[in-house]
Amino acid sequence: MTTDNLTNWRVLALFMLGTFFSVAVVWYLRAEPNMPVPYVIAEDDGMMCLQGNMGRKALLLIENYSRNHPAFLQMSDFFWEKNQSVYQLPYGTQGSEEILLKVLALTMRYDMPDRVQSLPCWRCVVVGNGHRLKNSSLGDVINKYDIVMRLNNAPVHKYEHDVGNKTTLRLFYPESADFDPHLQNNPDSLMVLVPFKTPDIQWLKAVLNNEKRSRKGFWKSPPLIWDVKPENVRILNPYFMEVTASKLLNVSIKPPRKNKEKPTTGLLAITFALHICDVVHIAGFGYPETTNKKQTIHYYEQITLTSMADSDHNVSHEAQAIRRLLEARIIRNLTRF
Template sequence: RYKLSGPEILCEIKEKVQVTTLTPDMEPFSGFPWGSQLPPRQITSDVGPFKTCAVVSSAGSLKNSGLGKEIDSHDAVIRFNAAPTAGFETDVGSKTTVRLINSQLMASEDHHFLSSSLYSAGILVSWDPSPYSSDLWEWFNKTDYPIFKQYQRYRRLHPQQPFYIVHPRMEWQLWQRIQDNMGEAIQKNPPSSGLLGTVLMMSLCEVVHVYEFLPSRRKTELCHYYQRFSDAACTLGAYHPLLYEKNLVKRMNQGSDRDIYTLGRVTLPGFATFNC
């Protein structure tokens, strides 16, 4: 059962993971005055389609990669959480089309989410890692972090910037794909931002290149390319089922092992480009 081929896994993800964002017509949001702050249409209807896309993990192994030009040559680039480009252009490029952020960052004092210019460029997409539930009422009543309070505040300050919220069902549909393709029980925590962003881009792009999600020869214990902090758990996972996510991406990779080793680059096809 868990020995599916790469193309079979790609098909399962395409067919079973719905890339959905919250819209004002969904309950309970339809009953709240602020529900109208949500974008009226799905991100997949508003954004793209793009030909080529780059997913830039925040891994420390991007440091000294010199991948900046290659990353910027894509039609769209997704980055995560507080990952900066300023000062790191040579290694990570400077284009940011989409930034995927978790609700922990939105709520934390340290990140100055409401005021930092880091978040005001490009399209924002946020998600909340609350425990296993895809029911919107249930989730609304027990999000892990105050995602809606922060969302409303941010929207008032930046009403023109596109800002989506991922339907939690997507996290758990993706989690189920990881679980069903492993021979052992994995922790019931949602996939990392990196995998969520990869699947989001597969629904917006024809070709997706993912950088340093599968570590290259530059593999390091340095957590992020933009910080001094070291911890192998950043690459291998603790809370997120990161090792299993990486195993799945390795099996779906359509590029060469050499590309992984030298560039930290994985090549995945957009959902629109293959039939199942």
């Protein structure tokens, strides 16, 4: 046998040994009930989903990171003094406990869907509303994730090729609630209220209980009719807003607050995903350069950065936070950022 043939046989033997070892590891992990089971995220992606991996990564950037917090508010949160919040909305529930109890008594569900809870590992994608999703052809890729998070009133209908049509969770606040939620969501989608202020909770109580609506306290009129089943409604734990502001944006949330900067729903959704998911990917995040006055900021409407001039959001500050997460390989981006 020549030297070249011997080298080729050695390479082939090493390749077969490596393949056998990989198969054996996966078989062992699946056979051992106490071991996390990795699996492929998408057909063209070799990254594995491993329970607990996200927590270890998030510790790199989030001080005192902990998953010991419920995803959604529940009635039991308000029956014990030890659970009383030190902050008012949007960073806590102080002063809103009574109205929250009334709303939570209507929804009566405080967990993730059963089909998600039964999964051994949660692969999540947070779908932003950015213009980079337009003509992205990412619809089929997005639909493959276990949990698809969407934001505010971003449409799915007629944009399925770019954004998919699967919605597990939709984070929103009253002014951003879609007037036709059935058109843009699945029948079992969870509608997750992000309460920025007490009137947000009062609005939810009114529409779920068919009570008199009020437009007072809103910067834009929310829907007066919002046809969603109470069991599909959740209220996001304000803890995640607190972490987003204080840990990712380094914004002071202690009164008196001179800086009125608040996180966007998008960055909040990423923080939420870091706490409940095992893999976090994002798509459609990023704003145009501040000097670009003509580029639209959303994939579905013709508005520019000037529309955010009077908001309490600092998009440059948030872009830096997302970039840190990307550079630390804590999250992965499916679109250009």
